[in-house]
Amino acid sequence: MAPKNTVRILVGTRKGSYIVEGxxxxxxxxVGPAGHEGTDVYHMVAxxxxxxxxxxxxxxxxxGPLVYRSTNYGKxxxxxxxxxxxxxxxxxxxxxxxxxxxxxxxxxxxxxHIEPGLPSEPxxxxxxxxxxxxxxSTDRGSTWDPIDAINKHPGRKNWAPGAGxxxxxxxxxxxxxxxxxxxxxxxxxxFRSEDxxxxxxxxxxxxEAPFLPNKxxxxxxxxxxxxxxxxxxxxxxxxxxxxxxxxHDRMEKWVRIGKPLGDDxxxxxxxxxxxxxxxxFVRLDGMARVTGEGHLQVHEWNDKTRKWRKLLSPxxxxxxxxxxxxxxxxxxxDPAGIYVGTTTGQLFVSPDAGKSWNKVPFQFPAxxxxxxxxxRSGK
Amino acid sequence: MLxxxxxxxxxxxxxxxxxKIGADSVEHLLDQLETRYPRLRFKIRDETGHLRRYVRxxxxxxxxSGTTGVETPLKGGQAIDILHSIAGG
Numbered sequence: 001m002a003p004k005n006t007v008r009i010l011v012g013t014r015k016g017s018y019i020v021e022g023x024x025x026x027x028x029x030x031v032g033p034a035g036h037e038g039t040d041v042y043h044m045v046a047x048x049x050x051x052x053x054x055x056x057x058x059x060x061x062x063x064g065p066l067v068y069r070s071t072n073y074g075k076x077x078x079x080x081x082x083x084x085x086x087x088x089x090x091x092x093x094x095x096x097x098x099x100x101x102x103x104x105x106x107x108x109x110x111x112x113h114i115e116p117g118l119p120s121e122p123x124x125x126x127x128x129x130x131x132x133x134x135x136x137s138t139d140r141g142s143t144w145d146p147i148d149a150i151n152k153h154p155g156r157k158n159w160a161p162g163a164g165x166x167x168x169x170x171x172x173x174x175x176x177x178x179x180x181x182x183x184x185x186x187x188x189x190x191f192r193s194e195d196x197x198x199x200x201x202x203x204x205x206x207x208e209a210p211f212l213p214n215k216x217x218x219x220x221x222x223x224x225x226x227x228x229x230x231x232x233x234x235x236x237x238x239x240x241x242x243x244x245x246x247x248h249d250r251m252e253k254w255v256r257i258g259k260p261l262g263d264d265x266x267x268x269x270x271x272x273x274x275x276x277x278x279x280x281f282v283r284l285d286g287m288a289r290v291t292g293e294g295h296l297q298v299h300e301w302n303d304k305t306r307k308w309r310k311l312l313s314p315x316x317x318x319x320x321x322x323x324x325x326x327x328x329x330x331x332x333x334d335p336a337g338i339y340v341g342t343t344t345g346q347l348f349v350s351p352d353a354g355k356s357w358n359k360v361p362f363q364f365p366a367x368x369x370x371x372x373x374x375x376r377s378g379k
Numbered sequence: 380m381l382x383x384x385x386x387x388x389x390x391x392x393x394x395x396x397x398x399k400i401g402a403d404s405v406e407h408l409l410d411q412l413e414t415r416y417p418r419l420r421f422k423i424r425d426e427t428g429h430l431r432r433y434v435r436x437x438x439x440x441x442x443x444s445g446t447t448g449v450e451t452p453l454k455g456g457q458a459i460d461i462l463h464s465i466a467g468g
Contacts, residue, residue: 062388062433062463079418107425318444 007331008032008073008373009339010054011347012041015365017056019074031362033074040110043326045374047116047125054373055125055141057111065111065129067141069230073373080141108133113326114169118178125151128168132185136197147197150183155219162222162241169325170226174233182226182236182251189221190238192251203251208242224267225325231247231276235303238327239269243282246303257301260308263292268328275353276376277303280311280338282323282332290320298328298340300354301378321346323365326369333374341367381408384457389461392418405436406449408459423461424449433464 009020009029011079016039019032040059047053056068056077068077091238109130116125125137133151135144151167153159159166170184179196182203205220214220222241229235238245244258244266258264258281265286271279279301285292298316300309322343331337338350345364350357380399387396393416402408406428413420424430425433428449435444436451443451453459 062431064431065393065423107427107429 005333005374007333007337008351009347009360010044010046010369010373011341011364011367012044012056012326012369013345013365013367014040015060017041017044017074018075018362018364019054020347020360020362024333026333026349027358029349029360029362031360035070035074036068036076041368042111042303043113043369043371044219044373045114045116047120048373049116050140051375053140055114055116057114057127059110062371063107065112067111068129069141075267075353080253081137081143095159106131108342110165110167112167112169113171115173116210118173118175121178122176123237126171128171128183130168131166132156132168132188133264134171134183134197144231149198149200153200156220159185159188167313170223172226172236176233180250184221184223184226186224187220187222190226190251193339194247203247204254205252206254206256207238207240207245208256208377210242225361226268227269227271227279229271229276229279229303235271237271237279237281237303238378239266239281241265241310242299244269246279246301252374255258257306261299265289267325268323270330270338272330272338272353273332274334274336275330278353279303280328281353282340282353286321289339289346290322294318294320294349296321296340296342298338298350298354311350312357316357317346317348319344324368326371327367329372331372332373339370342372343367343370346365350366380455381453382456383408383412384458384460386462388463389419389422392416392422394419398455401455404449404453405438405443405447405451405459408453409449420447436460437462448468 005024007022010258011018016037017035020029021032022029036058043057045055052073054070054074055214058066069080070077088094111129113128115126123140127135134147137144167186172182174180180191184190191200192203193200202219204221208215212220224239226238230322234250235246243256243264245254246257263286266284280301282298291297295314298311328340336353339349343366347360383398383400385396422433428463439457
């Protein structure tokens with residue numbers, strides 16, 4: 001008998017955040033606390049090291065980027081730390097009274113992704129922001145240190161934003177070694193660090209940049225999302241502007257896997273813990289940026305057989321759905337739950353690794369992100 | 380002293396909507412507001428010191444946001460409105 005769990009879907013939208021609660025069956029849902037009303041929430045994440053702690057990357061059109069934390073499963077949110085500086089974690093240099101202090105040249109823009117560190121570093125968080133900025137906190141978000149090897153990278157002069165901005169949206173940590181980090185930057189590509197962020201190596205070999213004169217540059221690829229395989233932390237699945245890819249060697253080289261699907265454009269990918277060797281992609285029309293052929297499409301990649309399986313029939317959820325880079329996630333239950341949020345506010349759930357699907361009976365605002373937290377019942 | 384009126388949406392960061400403050404420039408005024416109410420930091424202006432895109436500062440009814448901005452000189456008796464512009468959707 002499966003253990004009883006409380007499953008919470010953290011939904012970041014164009015107009016606020018929502019916590020959606022259910023149980024291990026993942027078939028009935030209660031839309032619980034709403035927060036950040038009227039404000040863009042680009043990403044939310046639960047901190048598995050501190051049950052009940054949720055973080056939200058909030059981008060207020062009026063007041064700028066804000067980081068919020070809840071310590072009670074999203075019932076109440078508080079702004080933490082200071083919205084981030086481009087070059088310092090303290091007061092703006094131009095206000096510190098010292099005329100010799102150089103001023104930052106640009107403000108931090110939208111916040112894109114918050115990633116909790118490994119259990120061995122219980123107070124560490126990473127945060128990716130626009131324009132192509134990476135920060136680390138070692139005090140659970142009270143203060144943030146810029147990672148200068150990215151934020152002052154000599155190649156920045158050639159880095160351009162993508163359509164969503166100069167987002168640093170993907171942050172992955174090798175579960176075996178907290179010094180091995182991977183990041184994804186829109187219109188720049190992926191990088192790997194082996195030394196905790198002190199130095200970075202571009203890792204885009206084999207990924208096509210169809211929008212550039214040089215189709216296979218060292219950087220310039222527009223990565224949309226990357227996840228690690230749940231059973232093999234050296235294997236990664238990548239949804240790029242230029243298609244769907246897999247790497248089996250810590251991103252040293254990539255192999256395109258999406259060509260059998262025809263148009264293999266999309267923004268998001270997930271790899272559930274209970275489904276090692278499998279990845280799930282939401283395939284979009286590369287021009288229209290909504291699901292092609294008039295229905296929601298989720299495709300399963302089996303990395304062992306190297307075959308695709310289409311999970312949804314054309315009649316399941318007809319329509320043209322947009323799904324953004326944080327729009328799909330998988331939980332850690334067995335069988336895996338897969339969650340897909342759309343830019344028209346539908347939240348689709350599969351409780352059985354894609355065999356069956358249902359829709360949360362609530363019309364959300366445009367969904368930017370979904371993430372999921374599983375805790376023992378009663379918490 | 381200046382008659383300062385703040386957007387009611389700023390109340391979540393601490394300040395009341397009306398107050399009297401002495402300051403000789405918009406920048407000086409904002410410095411003082413942020414000292415009194417630290418959670419206002421980076422809400423009205425970003426970390427480079429510029430007014431955020433959708434913040435408007437009026438001096439005696441004149442919008443200075445896109446002209447002299449934070450460097451606008453102030454003198455006692457003036458009315459300052461710090462509001463958000465019509466935007467969003």
